[in-house]
Amino acid sequence: MAKLTIDDLKKIKDNYKATMTVRDGGSRAKVTVHMGTCGITAGARKVMEALLDEISKNNITDTIVTTSGCAGFCSKEPMVTVELLGSSPVKYITMDEDKMRKVVKEHLLGGKIVEDCALVAGNESSY
Amino acid sequence: MENYRASVMLCGGTGCMAGDSLKIKDAFTDELNKRGLSHEINVVITGCNGFCAQGPVMTVYPDDIFYEKVKVADVPLIIEEHFIKGRPVEKLMYKELAKKSAIPLMKDIPFFSLQVLRALRNKGLIDPEKIEEYIARDGYMAAAKALNEMTPEQVIDEMKRSGLRGRGGAGFPTGLKWELSAKVKGGEKFIICNGDEGDPGAFMDRSIMEGDPHVVLEGMLIGARAIGASKGYIYVRAEYPLAVQRLQIAIDQAKEFGLLGDNILGSGFNFDIEIYQGAGAFVCGEATALMRSIEGKRGMPRPKFWRSAVKGLWDKPTVLNNVETFANIPQIILNGASWYTSLGTEKSTGTKVFALSGAINNIGLIEVPMGIPLSKIIYDIGGGVPKGRKFKAVQLGGPSGGCIPESLIDTPVTFEDIVKTGAIIGSGGMVVMNDLNCMVSVSKFFLEFTTEESCGKCPPCRIGNTVLQDLLEKITKGEGEEGDIELIEDISHEIIKTSLCGLGQTSPNPVLTSIRYFRSEFEEHAGDKWCRTGVCKDLCTFYIEEEKCKACGACKRVCPQKAIIGEKKVPHRIDQSLCVQCRSCYTVCKFDSVKIGPRAMRDQLLEQWVSDSGKTVAMAGKEE
Structure with a gap:
């Protein structure tokens, strides 16, 4: 790939901002599995597998599935963040395969937050 | 409309x-x-x-x-x-x-609402293996600014005005360090990222390297530009495989995008980064030992006749900063020094990341403005001590730090205020202890760690710490003598004064602060042969206060030795010949009827037991 100029950098920024956010990316939802060392040790890979399995089983095509690092609440890992278009992201804690499947069915498809394993809704303050 | x-x-x-x-x-x-x-x-x-x-x-x-x-x-x-x-x-x-709506909002939960994310701003938001996602969150914009719109002097000036101090523990002003190196004219220079995070209970840097590797690269790139370095190293321990993997992916992507390599973003500036994996020796977190390790030599510190910023790796000017320090830099360049100093105190600006662990409800990684009182971190963000136990102390700064007691819990978290307590902010490990922790044992744990990790080059650290450890071992075994505590203090001060590097100069801090705030506990161990927390097994006797016992049978059920005797409605009793001091009965009792007495009580109770039952008994457990 050719060398990046500052304009290229800005273009990438604008393009990817769209695909990363639910609102601008044309997706209906985004699911993030937090896979830092803490998350992986606590079983995030199994959670990810269950998520991908449910996504393909249910033929879900309008959802961004992605991984990220530690969400900060290491004692409550594995953690998953689900963001539906137009709502605040919801953080789920101490997830396992069954809970992940339930979250896909009830929250991602049904639009209803699974309260048993939801910790909090909203975005963290950063500035 | x-x-x-x-x-x-x-x-x-x-x-x-x-x-x-x-x-x-x-x-x-x-x-x-x-x-x-x-x-x-x-x-x-x-x-x-x-x-x-x-x-x-x-x-x-x-x-x-x-x-x-x-x-x-x-x-x-x-x-x-x-x-x-x-x-x-x-x-x-x-x-x-x-x-x-039982699911609360972030602003309603202190764990989230009291945090301000700067170094961790991409925490859990981006895919660390995609450079585009980092770029989408303003990634490499600061580098573009530093490379094309600012002179190296302006970058250094911005850093100096931001007041950013090294987040690895020593708190040396970053801008000043850069300036020292930048002033050396000509020749090859290096910039190193210290990712050799080794304090027990610390995982801040690992999380940044894993979760946002590009921010480290961008911080290094800006630093390299400021001092005129063409080559950078990230020194990361091999025990952090995921960090190594993600950093490598990040470096490869940055090279592919031309954000590392020659003529970066058309500025004519060349810079490259290489990962160097450490074998996990704690001393290699010390700057000069780390540089020797990269040179392929045994990781040992050197006397600091000169600064590494002037003569470091391969005797070239070298700037070494910690992972979290680098993670702060792009935001400072992008938003300016005055934005950065809008949080924190005059001498400790900005935010600091802490790894909260130990006896606390919300174990995790937090970022808070400097100057926040410790109590806010422990009770509001950390959610306090679990299982109804009492807060006893919080350990800051790992093997170089110390335990801060409850009486100082409102101390503001700044470099200066924490040092006054005898602890240090260090890299940011915060281990909370409750009333079940024995301060003598905690001191011993940290000394065992430093003794093990001492490189052996200078005698004060090599021999002094071993003697300290032996003394603590002796006290916890019940062989303490009068004068032992004073001897520990004396030796500690000598080690601090005469050790070669930061490891030795700070290694007595945990035991010194523990003696300072919990002296009576040391005296009980050495003099009364009594560990009131029941951690030191040779210094305690577990017994049941019959007036308080409700004969609920809870202790009887958990005792692995079947040493507890008693029927329903009859106060229970511990058979001292069978008790192995495992503390199960003590932690399970809801009526505070299980007590911990000095070792001498055990013989009295045993005699009484023998005379009551008229039998001789063999003792269980270790007898010396």
Whole structure:
């Protein structure tokens, strides 16, 4: 790939901002599995597998599935963040395969937050 | 059409009209006018909502909050709370819905609301293996600015004005370090990222390297530009495989994008980064030992006749900063020094990341403004001590730090204030201890660690720490003598004064602060042969206070030795010949009837037991 100029950098920024956010990316939802060392040790890979399995089983095509690092609440890992278009992201804690499947069915498809394993809704303050 | 920020959909069905919903509408209009909100909030009368039984009802959009049985008198409250303060009025919310919103918002949970994310701003938000996602969050914009719009002097000036101090522990001003190196004219220079995080209970740097590797690269790139380095190393321990993997992916991507390599972003500046994996020796976190390790030599520190910034790796000017320090740099360049100093105190600016662990409810990684009191971190963000136990101390700074007791819990977290307590901020490990922790044992644990990790080059550290450890071992074994504690203090001061590097110069800090704040506990160990927490097994006797015992049988069930004797309704008793001091009965008892006495009690109780039952007994457990 050719060398990046500052304009290229800005273009990438604008393009990817769209695909990363639910609102601008044309997706209906985004699911993030937090896979830092803490998350992986606590079983995030199994959670990810269950998520991908449910996504393909249910033929879900309008959802961004992605991984990220530690969400900060290491004692409550594995953690998953689900963001539906137009709502605040919801953080789920101490997830396992069954809970992940339930979250896909009830929250991602049904639009209803699974309260048993939801910790909090909203975005963290950063500035 | 006007753009309203919220709409009140007030039900105008027959049921609600009978409940005065039109008067409610007038009240809203009046009140909104009075408060100058009429152009922001729209009030609409709708058709029947269908939920007539709870009328008058209304829905607020876009919040989607449903209020029931609204009265004219409620209107000012709704406007004040909901529209001005942004807090839906719970008592008017439909009960079922109110229950449904049981999931709190981040602003309502102190764990989230008291944090300010700067170094961790991409925490959990981006895919660390995609450079594009980092770029989408303003990634490499600061590098572009530093490379094309700023001179190296301006970059250094910005850093100096930001007041950023090294986040690895020593707190040396980053801008000053850069300036020292930049002033050396000509020749090859290096920049190193210290990712050799080794304190027990610390995982801040690992999380940044794993979760946001590009921020480290960008910080290094800016630093390299400022001092004129063409080559950078990230020194990361091999025990962090995921960090190594993600950093490598990040470096490869940055090279592919031309953000590392030659003529970066058309600026004519060349810079490259290589990962160097350490074998996990704690001393290699020390700057000069780390540089020797990269040179392929045994990781040992050198005397600091000269600064590494002037003569470091391969005797070239070298700047070494910690992972978290680098993670702060792009934001400082992008937003300016005054933005950075808007948080924190005069001498400790910005934010600091801490790894909260130990006896605390919310174990995890947090970022808080400098100057926040320790108590806020422990009780509000950390959620306090679990299982109803009592807070005893918080350990800061790992093997170089110390334990801060409850009496100093309101100490503001700044470099200066924490040092006054005898601890240090260090890299940011924060281990909370409860009343089950024995301070002598905790001191011994840290000394065992430093003794093990001492490189052996200088005798004060190599021999001094071993002697300290032996003394503590002796005290916890019940062989303590008068003068032992004073001897520990004496030796500690000598080690601090005469050791070659930071490892030795700080290694007695944990034991010294523990003696300073918990001296009576040391005296009990050495003099009374009593460990009141029951951790030192040779210094305690577990017994049941019969007046307090409710004979519930809880202790009897958990005792692995079947050493507890007692029927229902008969106060229980511990058979001292079988007890192995495992503390299970003590932690399970809800009536505070299991007590821990000095070792000598055991013989008394045993004699009494023998005379009561008329038998001789063999002792269980270790006997010396």
